[in-house]
Amino acid sequence: MKTIQEHGEEKRVRMRLVETGNHVAAWGARLARVEVVSAYPITPQTQVIEEISRFVAEGEMECEYIPVESEHSAMAAMIGAAAMGVRAFSATSSHGLAYMHELLHWAAAIRLPMVMVNVNRALGPGWNIWCDHQDTMAARDTGWIQLYCSDHQEILDTVIQAYRISEDPRVILPVMVCYDAFVMSHTYMQVEIPEQEAVDRFLPPFRSLWKLDLERPFTHGSVIYPDDYEEVRFSMQRAMDNARRVIVEAAGEYRELVGGYHGELVEAYRMEDAEYALLAMGTLASECRVAVDVLRERGYPCGLVRIRSYRPFPAAELRELLSPLRAALVVDRAVSFGMEGPLFSEVKAAVYGSGNPSIHGIITGLGGRDVPYDLLVENAEAAFKGRLPAGSYWPSVRLNEHHRLVKRSLEEYWRKEGVR
Amino acid sequence: MRLRDFPEEELFLQGSAACQGCPGSAALRVAFKALGRNTVLCVIASCTSVLQSPYPVSALNLPTLNMAFATGGATGSGMAAAAERLAARGKFREKPTILVWAGDGGTYDIGIQALSGAAERNADFIYVCYNNEAYSNTGTQRSGATPYAAWTTNTTKGKEEWRKDVAQIMIAHGIPYVATASLAYPTDMFRKFAKAKEVKGTRYIEIQAPCPPGWKFPSAHTVKVARLAVQTGMWMLYEHENGKTTYTAGTQRIIQGQAKLLPVEEYLKAQGRFRHLFHPERDEERIAAIQKRISGLFEALQFTHKMKEHLMDIEISPRL
Numbered sequence: 001m002k003t004i005q006e007h008g009e010e011k012r013v014r015m016r017l018v019e020t021g022n023h024v025a026a027w028g029a030r031l032a033r034v035e036v037v038s039a040y041p042i043t044p045q046t047q048v049i050e051e052i053s054r055f056v057a058e059g060e061m062e063c064e065y066i067p068v069e070s071e072h073s074a075m076a077a078m079i080g081a082a083a084m085g086v087r088a089f090s091a092t093s094s095h096g097l098a099y100m101h102e103l104l105h106w107a108a109a110i111r112l113p114m115v116m117v118n119v120n121r122a123l124g125p126g127w128n129i130w131c132d133h134q135d136t137m138a139a140r141d142t143g144w145i146q147l148y149c150s151d152h153q154e155i156l157d158t159v160i161q162a163y164r165i166s167e168d169p170r171v172i173l174p175v176m177v178c179y180d181a182f183v184m185s186h187t188y189m190q191v192e193i194p195e196q197e198a199v200d201r202f203l204p205p206f207r208s209l210w211k212l213d214l215e216r217p218f219t220h221g222s223v224i225y226p227d228d229y230e231e232v233r234f235s236m237q238r239a240m241d242n243a244r245r246v247i248v249e250a251a252g253e254y255r256e257l258v259g260g261y262h263g264e265l266v267e268a269y270r271m272e273d274a275e276y277a278l279l280a281m282g283t284l285a286s287e288c289r290v291a292v293d294v295l296r297e298r299g300y301p302c303g304l305v306r307i308r309s310y311r312p313f314p315a316a317e318l319r320e321l322l323s324p325l326r327a328a329l330v331v332d333r334a335v336s337f338g339m340e341g342p343l344f345s346e347v348k349a350a351v352y353g354s355g356n357p358s359i360h361g362i363i364t365g366l367g368g369r370d371v372p373y374d375l376l377v378e379n380a381e382a383a384f385k386g387r388l389p390a391g392s393y394w395p396s397v398r399l400n401e402h403h404r405l406v407k408r409s410l411e412e413y414w415r416k417e418g419v420r
Numbered sequence: 421m422r423l424r425d426f427p428e429e430e431l432f433l434q435g436s437a438a439c440q441g442c443p444g445s446a447a448l449r450v451a452f453k454a455l456g457r458n459t460v461l462c463v464i465a466s467c468t469s470v471l472q473s474p475y476p477v478s479a480l481n482l483p484t485l486n487m488a489f490a491t492g493g494a495t496g497s498g499m500a501a502a503a504e505r506l507a508a509r510g511k512f513r514e515k516p517t518i519l520v521w522a523g524d525g526g527t528y529d530i531g532i533q534a535l536s537g538a539a540e541r542n543a544d545f546i547y548v549c550y551n552n553e554a555y556s557n558t559g560t561q562r563s564g565a566t567p568y569a570a571w572t573t574n575t576t577k578g579k580e581e582w583r584k585d586v587a588q589i590m591i592a593h594g595i596p597y598v599a600t601a602s603l604a605y606p607t608d609m610f611r612k613f614a615k616a617k618e619v620k621g622t623r624y625i626e627i628q629a630p631c632p633p634g635w636k637f638p639s640a641h642t643v644k645v646a647r648l649a650v651q652t653g654m655w656m657l658y659e660h661e662n663g664k665t666t667y668t669a670g671t672q673r674i675i676q677g678q679a680k681l682l683p684v685e686e687y688l689k690a691q692g693r694f695r696h697l698f699h700p701e702r703d704e705e706r707i708a709a710i711q712k713r714i715s716g717l718f719e720a721l722q723f724t725h726k727m728k729e730h731l732m733d734i735e736i737s738p739r740l
Contacts (some may be wrong), residue, residue, distance in 0.1 A: 030530060035502070035505045036498060036502050036505065037503045038494075038497070038498060038501070062505070063505075064501035064502070064504055064505055064509070066498065066501050066541070066543075067541070068494055068537060069533060069534070069536070069540075070494075070533060070534070070537070072490060072494070072534070073491070073493070073494030073497070073533070073534045073537055074494070076487065076488070076490075076491035076494035076495045076498065076534065077494045077495065077497045077498030077501070078498060079485075079487065079491075079495060079498065080462065080485065080487075080495035080496065080497065080498025080499040080500075080501075080502065081498040081499065081502040082493070082498075082502075083498075083499065083500070083502075083503055084460070084498075084499050084502035084503060084506065085506065086501075086505055086506065087504035088498070088502075102488055102493065103488060106488050110485075129615070130566050144615030182561070207524060210459045212483035212484070212485055212499070213483055214457070214458060214483060216483075217480075217481055217483045217484070218478075218483060218484070218485040219472060219478035219480050219483050219486070220484065220485050220486060221473050221486035221487065222469065222472055222473070222474060222476040222478060222484075222486050223469060223470055223473075223474035223475065224474060225474055225475070228475055228476075254472045398632065401661070
């Protein structure tokens with residue numbers, strides 16, 4: 001544990017495990033005393049639900065595990081369970097998240113707390129099981145809080161914190177805990193599993209704004225006319241605003257009561273005296289950390305801002321961190337087609353009007369493409385010198401022999417069919 | 421059980437937003453009376469989403485969760501799982517009945533996957549399909565439950581396909597209780613709900629719900645049309661448990677020879693959605709096709725019934 005000795009008091013660690021990111025997420029749900037898990041298998045999330053089904057079968061978790069027949073049903077069952085007043089959990093990825101999209105809106109707008117893990121994976125076609133952030137970016141506007149992790153311990157700690165955030169009376173919105181496919185889901189790292197008692201002190205029993213109450217029969221989610229609808233959406237926006245403070249509080253109290261700290265809405269690295277910065281989420285942020293060290297060696301006073309909470313977006317934090325800078329480079333692992341990297345757009349929007357940093361963006365690492373730190377260094381240097389093209393630049397795109405082969409055969413087909 | 425023996429408590433309240441003569445609200449009334457107050461309700465997108473009345477009032481005096489279209493089976497599963505955990509923690513005096521209420525669009529078409537999944541897992545809830553044989557809430561488009569030759573707004577010359585039979589599909593899932601019901605036989609419907617309440621696992625009840633604006637008949641004729649459906653064999657009443665189907669009420673009387681199977685024309689003529697079969701000229705071919713199916717089925721059922729009676733005689737006769 002990062003803070004075994006804190007305030008002079010020793011935090012007892014139950015055990016150390018060397019585990020995959022997926023198994024660690026399952027441990028998070030177990031420690032949070034989740035009572036209903038409904039999930040559908042999708043690579044690379046499968047081990048999360050395999051591990052939970054084992055916990056349940058072996059009596060280590062007092063929980064109903066529902067092996068539903070689709071992700072749409074997984075989210076519907078979670079809504080049903082949470083509406084009855086029970087802590088619910090699910091895990092999904094990519095196409096699964098896209099398939100349950102309708103119900104992401106439903107879960108958030110009917111104001112039920114719940115936590116779901118999403119292992120960030122690219123969307124098809126063509127079939128691609130590797131990492132990028134397109135899946136969760138497309139779920140950005142559903143009303144879910146989105147937290148992105150960058151190491152295994154953070155997955156565990158964030159799942160537990162997520163319940164605390166989700167069930168806070170000032171918030172009551174569902175939380176999505178995101179981490180990168182394979183780079184995190186399938187790699188083994190050491191994690192410290194806290195004592196159940198410590199987690200219980202941090203996370204009180206399930207609470208919610210409402211439940212299906214036999215004593216007080218209310219109707220939830222019925223037809224709502226234009227006269228009343230806007231207020232519901234406004235209340236969700238207010239809840240998101242409140243979540244900024246609640247996320248910070250949860251991170252602080254978790255450090256105190258359980259141990260483990262990974263930043264709040266953002267995590268800043270070497271930003272104290274920085275004139276330049278890299279911005280990223282997930283494991284790309286870890287790669288950026290290496291790049292920052294190299295850039296420092298090359299004479300750039302550079303730091304890293306890792307965005308941990310994408311929704312709510314840390315606009316105030318970014319303004320404070322970025323407005324004194326000369327330049328910053330935003331690394332996106334997703335694209336908003338017809339625009340640019342979504343993170344790039346939003347960082348610019350957040351900083352607009354405060355200070356005058358020159359902000360640049362690259363899109364890289366789509367579909368699991370490797371992003372070496374030297375690519376980041378090279379593009380950061382170009383950005384800091386003002387030599388990067390405007391809009392999101394795609395530094396790792398190149399034509400390889402497969403593309404050329406396909407292009408040649410397509411041209412041949414077009415010629416035969418008489419297409420000009 | 422007679423009508424006057426139904427509990428007096430009304431859990432479906434007055435002043436709902438239902439159309440005049442709405443079969444959905446009548447079905448809710450009987451179901452709620454049979455299941456009682458200790459019931460948690462999930463309503464998926466259907467006419468019932470609307471007829472319960474808009475926010476902030478409600479005609480449903482049960483804790484109710486409105487859900488998206490395709491989610492009936494799955495939401496019921498989640499609610500049942502949560503109820504299981506809450507019961508284990510001693511949170512209930514008596515474990516509540518979970519009731520999922522869906523239309524035929526939400527059951528036959530968009531929701532069949534979730535329903536099938538829940539039935540395969542034998543999730544512990546009652547699933548009701550009130551079948552008005554079309555997407556009535558969106559203005560009467562065809563569904564998988566719309567009968568052959570019926571007019572809808574997107575089958576203007578009559579549906580070309582025969583309806584599918586989800587009650588039979590549910591029987592094939594091997595769930596503990598499947599029943600069909602009719603608004604014209606409320607005591608039969610009440611008995612089936614009361615029975616379903618005592619069974620554990622997935623229970624499926626399908627109620628035929630003649631819809632005055634969708635089927636085009638006067639709103640005072642809902643029960644009359646429902647009765648004609650049973651009397652002409654267009655709707656059959658039965659329950660299925662322990663691997664055995666038992667026909668009930670009006671359908672049973674026809675099979676056992678106590679009542680005559682009426683010609684299907686009487687049912688078809690009572691509704692505007694089949695008007696094109698009679699005007700401007702009689703469509704003998706399609707009317708005969710419908711009659712042939714029903715007659716064939718009932719002849720087989722009546723024959724089997726007689727065979728069983730006969731075999732029974734053989735069994736109990738000591739002289740043989």
